[in-house]
Amino acid sequence: MATIGVCISAALSQVFRQDMVSAASRKLKRNPLLKPFAVSTEQPSTAATATATETRSFVKKKSSSDEGAERIRRVDVEESENEEGKRKSLKDYFDEAKEMIRSDGGQPRWFSPLECGSHSPDSPLLLYLPGLDGVGLGLTMHHQRLAKIFNVCCLHIPVKDRTSFTGLVKLIEQKVRSENSHLPKRPIYLVAESLGACLALAVAARNPDIDLVMILANPATSFSKSVLQQTIPLLGLMPDQVTSLSCMLSLMTGDPLKIVMHNVVKGLSLQPTVEELSQNLVTMSSYLPVLADILPKETLLWKLELLQSASAYANARLHAVKAETLILCSGKDQLLPSQEEGQRLCRALPKCQTRMFENSGHFLFMEDGVDLVTIIKGASFYRRGKNLDYVSDFVPPTTPEFNKVHKDISWMSAVTSPVMLSTSEDGKIVRGLSGIPSEGPVLFVGYHMLLGLEVIPMIPQFMLERNILLRGIAHPMLFFNKPQGRPRDLGGFDTVRLMGAVPVSAKNFYRLMSSKSHVLLYPGGVREALHRKGEEYKLFWPEQSEFVRMAARFGAKIIPFGAVGEDDIAELFLDYNDQMKIPYFKSWIEKITAESISLRTDASGEVANQQMHWPYALPKVPGRFYYFFGKPIETEATSFSKSQLLPLILKLLPDQVPLSLSYILKFNGRLQILAMIQLEVDSSELDNSSTAGSAL
Incomplete structure (x- = not known):
């Protein structure tokens, strides 16, 4: 039931490790997902409008006449190639900041x-709270994408303004309460950095009943551990330009040499990276x-004193x-010691x-x-x-997002072909995925190989070949921590969520x-993916049907599928026992089992063993x-039980698989694939498909 393979993929590839984007990453093949569109906007404080255009979506809108059904709304944030190339840069920040502070007061x-100005009418409000600069343009590079799904509003603190920290808190609090009274059913997002993070924490502490x-x-709640805490008296003795420029340059440059070396290690061209860094320094x-x-x-000096009071105020609340x-x-x-502070x-x-x-x-x-939206x-x-x-x-994932995911897991396709x-x-059995229905609902029912790694090449292939996004039913451990449990780092599962997986529930x-x-859907779930020695291709399915009847209620097409190969190229040497x-x-x-959310607590048999x-396995x-x-399998006006579904799967899988793929199947209280005895692949077919792998 849990898409364990995508979980493992995310942990191994670390898709969302953030670094400088090279020119090579922008040349990936474009995947035709969704078309861009704009929707009419509705803002409480400003009147801005835009036209709405028709778009395709992975999830279609339901008719408002459907009894008891909520209207499904989709906002397509797909960017065209032209829009992607127009993303703002550091230069744009300086140009806009220069204009904003020209007559600042x-x-x-x-x-x-x-x-x-162009966002969905039901978009939540996003309030940006700036850091030390106070200009309010810290999200300049993200405005275009944020505008598709948020109503964005930014706080500007003039250069010569000397409003106290509590004064700024009251200003933000007034805005939050006003917007909440206008649209009480929508959340309000506070995106903030440094000083702004302290402001956001203070407002949240004073308004616990507002969503x-x-x-x-990089919250400034750790200001007491910053080197600037001890150097504030010395800054007053330094020349004006040296003080401000040295501080700003150190904040904005990061570690250029580290970035260059990191891109070299990844195999990227050194010249574009050096050129980008040189351009940034020149800019x-x-x-x-x-x-x-x-x-x-x-x-x-005023901002540093403000940081000191802000940090103390936020920490106390x-x-x-x-x-x-x-x-x-x-x-x-x-x-700031941001990583240490984040953990605290x-x-x-x-x-x-x-x-x-x-x-x-x-x-x-x-x-x-x-990319903040990602x-x-x-x-x-x-x-x-x-x-x-x-x-x-x-x-849904945009083309750049999908290309990033596909690139990071390409090693799996290269190894397994x-x-x-x-x-x-x-x-008729055909090579490829042309036999898969384009229109949903469609339910894919299969079994996990070891660690569920079969999912990794499968989901991208559906998008590349058929433009179909498979929404996996996954274990809750990929989404949230157990209540009252020790916080776990869920960042390794961001790929799973980005690609549309949902926690398992009716x-x-x-x-x-x-x-x-x-x-x-994988009925075997964790027990099937984390199987023991001698359990290769063994199914661990529940005794009672779970989701089949619901799928039949919607007339969904059920596609049973199987995968072979992984349990024959790896040998377990240290299993659970x-x-x-x-x-x-x-x-x-x-320890890890106690911290995980338990599923099927009322079930019996091995499927309940979570x-x-x-x-540990050896290749x-x-x-x-x-x-x-x-x-x-058509289910319209049909209801299936487990005893009806399993024979259909047995009937479909054996004896008709091309490339002479044969199975020995045995039903002994549960469906069990005992062995694969023959796998003959025509050499020409093998060469045409991929040269990275070989037949078993």
């Missing part, structure tokens, strides 16, 4: 960037006067913060997660390799209502079926994965 105020979602980059040197205008000596929080921590922050806040706040960015500096949102989607932090709806709130066979409605399955999705005999492994298994562990010889998708 008055009190702190809110503004909405011009490029953020707030905080995304905090920054040409805008030194702007930096001096943003943070003159008096303003810098952490116990009152109830808001959902995502903390982004930079590894090369030269101002994660332990102190009840609904908190962290994401680490090892090669980033203090101004995280100014770096090319950071981070929010990967962490499952985007919602339009009181609670997250994994179906209606899901935003997957061959996929499908069956059309007339019973409610989520119902919503997927009602939205006509293509759903991937072996590890339970070793005290160290036994204690670890008991012991979490990591089986044999280079092999190949084979997938066979059976003929779609």
